[in-house]
Amino acid sequence: MSYQALYRVWRPQRFDEIIGQSIITQTLKNAILTKQISHAYLFTGPRGTGKTSAAKIFAKAVNCHHLENGEPCNKCETCRAINDGSLNDVIEIDAASNNGVEEIRDIRDKVKYAPTKADYKVYIIDEVHMLSTGAFNALLKTLEEPPANVIFILATTEPHKIPATIISRTQKFDFKRIRPEDILERMAFILKQKKINYDDRALKLIAKAAEGGMRDALSILDQAMSYGDDQVTYENALQVTGSVNNDLLTTYLEQIIQKDTKSALITVQNILENGKDASRFVEDITSYCQDILLYQQDPQIVEQMELGMVDDKFKKLSGQISDEAIYQMINELNDIANSLRYTAHPDVYLQVLTVKLTHLQSNHVATTVNPGVSADENDKIKALTEKVDDLQKEIERLRTATPTEETESQSSSAPKPIEAKGGRVHVELAKVYPILGKATRKDLTEIQQVWPDLMNQLSVKQKAVMGVSTPVAASSDGVIVSFKFSFIFQQAQASQELSDTLENNLDRLIGKVPQIVFVPEDQWPKIRQDYLASHKDELKNRHETSQQGQETSSDEDNDGEGEKPPTDGAKPIVKKAEELFGKEILDIRND
Template sequence: MYTALYRRFRPSNFSEVVGQQHVVRTLKNQVITGNLAHAYLFCGTRGTGKTSIARIFAKAVNCSNNAKGDPCGICDNCKAIDDATFMDIYEIDAASNNSVDNIRDLRDNVIYPPAMGNYKVYIIDEVHMLSTSAFNAFLKTLEEPPAHAIFILATTDPQKIPATILSRCQRFDFRRISDGDMMAHLRSIADRVGVKVDDMALNLIVSKADGAVRDALSLLDKCISYCGDTITHEDALEVLGALDDDILLRFSRAVLDYNVAEALKIVEDVYGAGRDAAQFLDDVIRHFRNLLMARMVGTGLEEYAGHLEDEIRRQIMGYSENRLIRCIEILNSSANQIKWAVLPKVILEVAVVRLCQPDIDNDINGLLDRIERLEKQATFSKGQSEGQVATISQTVSGDKAGLENGKKAMETRSVEKASDAGAGTKKVADVKGLPDIRDVWSALLDGVKREKMALYVFMKNATPRYENGALIVEVDKSIFRDALKKAENVAFIENLLKKITGIEMAFRPELKKDDESQKAEKEMVNELISFFGKDKVQIIKE
């Protein structure tokens, strides 16, 4: 009878465990020193090795030759455990044995000493499924068990376990297996069973497994059943129902070009081929995530074939970080809705329209997307009229040169104006050598316009002033103020101010007040000054 890969290659000792070295090392040291706890709690997502390590640990503590912390596999106890004839290891499924009566039976039997080994080990899987009464009945036994008893509780949902149980256990959190460890493990198993798997197919299996070894082995088993001795990337895509990279890039290109007709056609073709809407969203979300990671930190392209590299890099340069984040947020929201939708295809199509038509979204991200679209159209029109397209590196170097030249010119003008006693221009007070605030503002707008057109739109009609070491900018709309107050925008503008003025200057956006409120505020301040005295009143701007 055929045995599934995840059962056939289940680890039999600690050295065969994939990942989880923080758990393995601790348990081995406890076996070597004999400092065993009476209760353990293994927490983690499915397929990360909780039950496997619990069995290895139960085997190790009952092994006759465990001097190195690992079960020897050759003593009588180890052989009995392998043959499932050992009487002192109990595996209980709490999902189906969750009543108080089941715990009472356990409590009545635990008092008897082990029949064959050194310890009676109780492995309770999915322990969070126990009822409240069962937990209460288990509490006293768990707190003061017999010296020969060890409890190992395993769960994927530790927050459902009462705090009184958690406090009595030594807790271990199992992590998702890294992609590198998973790849090496799958490659080793494929070699042992005589199957050739190309790297792209393994990458796809690993990405679908999401850090769970059991899921990865089940998917590999499925691919072997379909493909035989050789598994290609195309075969893996067909078996797993995943989208081809070419389709993903065609879709992201359509979104990048705001081509809603092409994007909807791709959805129709995918749906017509029998693909699941939820699976389509999962693949597209992961694709946009890879584009974002590649743009931000240069990683995430390992999953794609080499011949697609040029198109991927063109798309990375075409998308801004803001737009990629907006795409991911829209798709993720639709993925949550589609689980309960009567017509999943409709949810998917609405998401596609929102991706390609930012005009229908009134939030800040939709506004920034529309501005970015207009900016691209203006840049394209300008390039057509002038017959040239500037490269990104030339644009950046030109911006830096312009900022430096503007800074030098303003420094010269500030010195000239400082020597002119009759000049009527209002200077920024208390900062020696700082140029006129109007010159600073003009240069700042020029720099922002060259590098971030969206911010320029928010700032172009604002009113600047200098106060207590900060450039305060009053804007008409709260949506403009909120966008300018984002940490990355404040840091960008403050860095630009430092280049222009040569000094550190804070940037603070505020909402403009109407004339009536300003007048009332001024009258109130004057009354306070006249009553308390000017030296007693301090005005603090928030």
């Protein structure tokens, strides 16, 4: 007979051979022993966790006349026929390729006929979530009123895609990911039965790489055996899984902590030259960072997860890096992992990642750790540096609240960007001030009138962003839009597509393309106040010039008649503020 893969040869034939699902198998055995057999079952869970195997064993058990404590005997004619796949009363259907209404209608028609040899006719529908809506509706009627001698077993990896009406008519069993130690024990048992030599570290690496799937673990083990000529070594396991040696990962992270960019880049280059997969390397680094974070909280958890592979280097490294540094590293690793999916140059992204990681700590006080100092002293240093940082921020806040004349004069000539909440997006006053310098109430009113029409022309996503925005100032060539929430303001600020859409639609509505500038609502009053204060002289001169022009015009119109006293006694700056923002939003206070 031709060679069969390990996962086929060692497929469970009894409930007690299913690894890591003891609660489910015990429940099914009890149901068979007590004759409390349901007409429909739903087995859900990740791939390779025993769903289809459990369904076939259950089909044997309900039809076996020689049960042994709820287990099929695997010796009688019925059990052997089910194992061979020759029993017509056990029908296995792949819903991925038979997902139409006609296939389900065929089942509905044939389900009425009694089984030929077995006691129960069992339908095992694998990947049931692939059925079409019409097929689910056709299946629903059969599940509502099934014949007494028919059992449906539905298996899927994506239960959220199954209609609730189907789920409510079944007994649902959730298969969990298999623990690495259980996978390790099963692989060791198989290799001992086959009398094949193996390295414990290799099996631990394969068990971890399988991510909770026994079938995946056996497939990787099969590859490692073929690659090593029936010898399972640690090096072979590394090659087959594409993983990186733990020593290399430790060396890389040590270089990151020490900010040794050059050495870290050389390490990455060596890893790529050895044929390691870039995505797998990022996953391994992320998992390593996760282990460090967990080890700092509870060492025993990591010892169990890593199957005793935690060494002295790992323990030393976990004491040299802070949790804040790990958070930042994981964020960067996640960003790079997403980018690697769509690139043909993974080496470039890994080099960029390395440079970013070696420079992260310099920007964050919380990541400063002294390797030669104990953990308690490091915590004290960290607390003190945080207090110093808070005091510096408070000093800066007080300076901003009470600006000097020098600061005011500097701000009028070279406006600085204001940092929004979150510290990542800034308000560019260099764009805001020119609009305020020419802003009029007339221009703002014009924008406010067309604003609802402008919102109607946006996409659903863009409407969601702009739904908390309001135009607060406008000139002939610019509009200032205020956002109620800072994080929404940041999203709008970062979207060039949104700005382009707004400007294009304004061109259609008002016949011109004004520049659109975004500001957060909580900072808008201060921006407005700072502008009026820093441009006081300019606004006063402009107001006096306009007053003289009005008086000259008035003299000419009156043909030499006597001067008329001014009817408006408002201050120039208040007058300009009314022109910019309207009377209803001003709060005039006499100093």
